Amino acid sequence: MQIDIIETTSLGDRSYLVSQAGTGIVIDPQRDIDRVQDLVARRGVTVTHVLETHVHNDYVTGGLELARVTGAAYLVPAGDDVTYQRVPAADGDVHRAGDLQITVVHTPGHTHHHVSYALAGADGEVQAVFTGGSMLYGSTGRTDLLGAEHTDTLTHAQFHSVRRLATELPAATAVFPSHGFGSFCAATPTSGTSSTIADQQQVNPALTQDEQTFVDELIAGLGAYPAYYAHMGPINAAGPAPVDLSAPRTVDAEELAGRLAAGEWVVDLRTRTAFAAGHLPGALNFELGTNFLTYLGWLYDWDAPLTLIGDSAEQVATARRELVRIGVDRIAGAAIGTPEDLSAGADLGSYLVSDFAGLATHLAKHPDTVVLDARRDDERATGGVRGSVHVPIHELRDRMDEIPDGEVWVYCGSGYRASIAASLLARAGRRPVLVDGGYGDPETGSAAAGLHAESVAV
Template identity: 50%
Template sequence: MDVVVIETPQLGDRSYLVHDGSVALVIDPQRDIDRVEAAATAADVRITHVAETHLHNDYVTGGLVLAEKHGAVYVVNAADHVSFARTPVADGDVFSVGRLSVRVVATPGHTHTHLAYVVRDAADDGGTEAVFSGGSLLYGSVGRTDLVAPGDTEALAHAQYSSVRRLADSAHPEAALYPTHGFGSFCSIGPASHQDSSTLAEQSAHNHALTDPSEEHFVAELLANITAYPAYYAHMSPLNSAGPAPVNLDVPESVEPAELARRLRSGEWVVDLRHRIAFAEDHLEGSVAFEYGNGSNFTSYLGWVIPWNQPLTLLGTHDDVEKAIRDLARIGIESPDAAVGPSPEKLAPGASRSSYPHGDWSLLLRERAQDDVVLDVRRPDEFEASHVQDAVNVPVYELLGRMTELPESRTWVHCATGYRASLAASLLDRAGRDVVLIDARFKDAAGAGIELVP
């Protein structure tokens, strides 16, 4: 048995190509299936089966399209309500992929109908096994349980506690563990570790979900660690239940300068992909900053901050626009327009431009006036742990709806690293506010002389 890992660090997820040297099973493929197909070609194997661990909440699946394109069996839980043909499976079912035996294990918790797959190489005398756990057992923790409905969260947390124990007992302790979430995904919760690989035995020794002897304590701890998740999640499960269609990842023809200027004047969403400092120093008035160079944050925060299903125009180099189109397709934002070029003046000559000051914590110490506002756009749990004295907390994903709560005075905006602050600063600038971007790490604030509480 060979397992090829297909990383999607932009969403903190992994997909897997599992094969016997001839035929392959694909587990939890992302929307851009060409990466899976390239892995299959490199391994010289044929895709015969595609399986989902659950109806995903954080991305649009490529499973249906991949299965139909390759004439593969599409394995989905029989209990899931879907609008397409699939091969329904349930707990205890076993199917073969070449010499590989695949056993289905019900693992409710992340969702009600979540499944895991235990794959065994029948030709191996030692019975080599691998466990594909989706959003159940992760490295160091488990998948979050609050994505289905608020009223189901606690019951699913109890189910998660039982499921991971059942899953840990379903294969040999030395079986390799391959989760879908837990690599920066908002679908994980608790003390997820940053390791690249693990086994059931290692998780049994160190994962709090398996070491905590008290189910009540585990559930209370899990619920206490729940934080906000991207707003676009609400649209993923319905899209996956309906059966996503193929997606076009081509870069469109560049928007004409006059049309781009019109979109800016009319208030459409125009997203500048350049570095946040380049944006602060010179940008098209009305555009917003979503730095693409920090790709691990781009997709989640754009889908979280910009209202769903709105016309979208990307500004940037061909390479950045091409990558951004692929990333956005994974969360159901399809075929955005684009203006491709190196700088704002080339994309819309004559259009109004804007800028705002930026600096580190020392700038705040030197130039903050008495009536100025310090705006912290981190999550509430980050703010509660420690924050600047007298700062106001409005998470970046709530800023559009709460901007009127802020005083009209000059606003110094910061976050943990500068990325979220740059999004917020651009939104404030777009609204005509007097803003200063603090492009600095929060952990450096105290050392710079900033008074923090508690």
């Protein structure tokens, strides 16, 4: 049994291809299925089954389309209300895929109808279990995505689901979750990149704590999650449209100026320092990288016209691929070139970039300077720059009037969210200074600069 991992680092998720004697099984595929198809071709297998552990809340699935183009059986949890034809996956069902045996295990918690899939070889011995958002590496899937009224029930269910897997499966069974590699679908931070049932017996809270302690601590630790999640479940239940990765229409400087003047979403994909040095006024900076999709999806006005600015066609194509993974299909256009090329002679915007040492020096001379902390509440609870104003990045647009007048130095845990915040401030006519660095970095962060406060109001 060959198991290939297909990483989607921008979402913190994994999909899988299982290959055995010419047969292929795909679990929880992302929307851009060409990655799966390329791997299937390299392995020389025929996909007979596509398995969904649950109706996903953090991305648009590619399962329906992959099953359609391959002719594979499409297994979706039996209890989920979907509008398309599928093979309902109910607890205890057994499916044959060549020499492989797939057993469905109902593991509610992340959702009500969530299932895991135990895979056995020709000898009937279970070798791997695909746990979706149930048992993660040193954690479990979060239990609050279906609404607060379900959270307590689902958290208790999650405890019993993980214990069921640990009880019913051999200790040597390899565990393959879909979430837990940076995904906000994890209830608490995960640990490691591979594991077995035996390993999880030692470290997973659902297996090392009593039920009420597990429930209380999981619920207490749940923080904010991206706003775009609200759209994922309905899209997946209705059946996503086939993916479109074609290049967006080219937008010239004149049209770009009109969109900026109209206050539309114009997103500059360049690095935060390049954007700060010179950008089209009104554009927002979402640097293309690991965090791009999470935070653009979190802040974006769903279905609003979206125009991309990139250095190259390849950069725009990468952003396009990322966006279709969360169902942002209608890109209004893209402009490629430097800000000077795209400004049509108009003045560019810019703002200063510093670091925590620079902030410390500045505060020593100007102690009344406004400092903005753009991190989440759970991060802020561990400490912050003394005297700073705390507004999480996903709340900043609605709380801009809470930021005192004057120059605003803005920081976060890495510099990424601070760069978004700085561009939002600049668009609002404010004077930001980007603190480019991580608050908790031991060498260059707030503590090293003498700015760390152990506890701050949240």
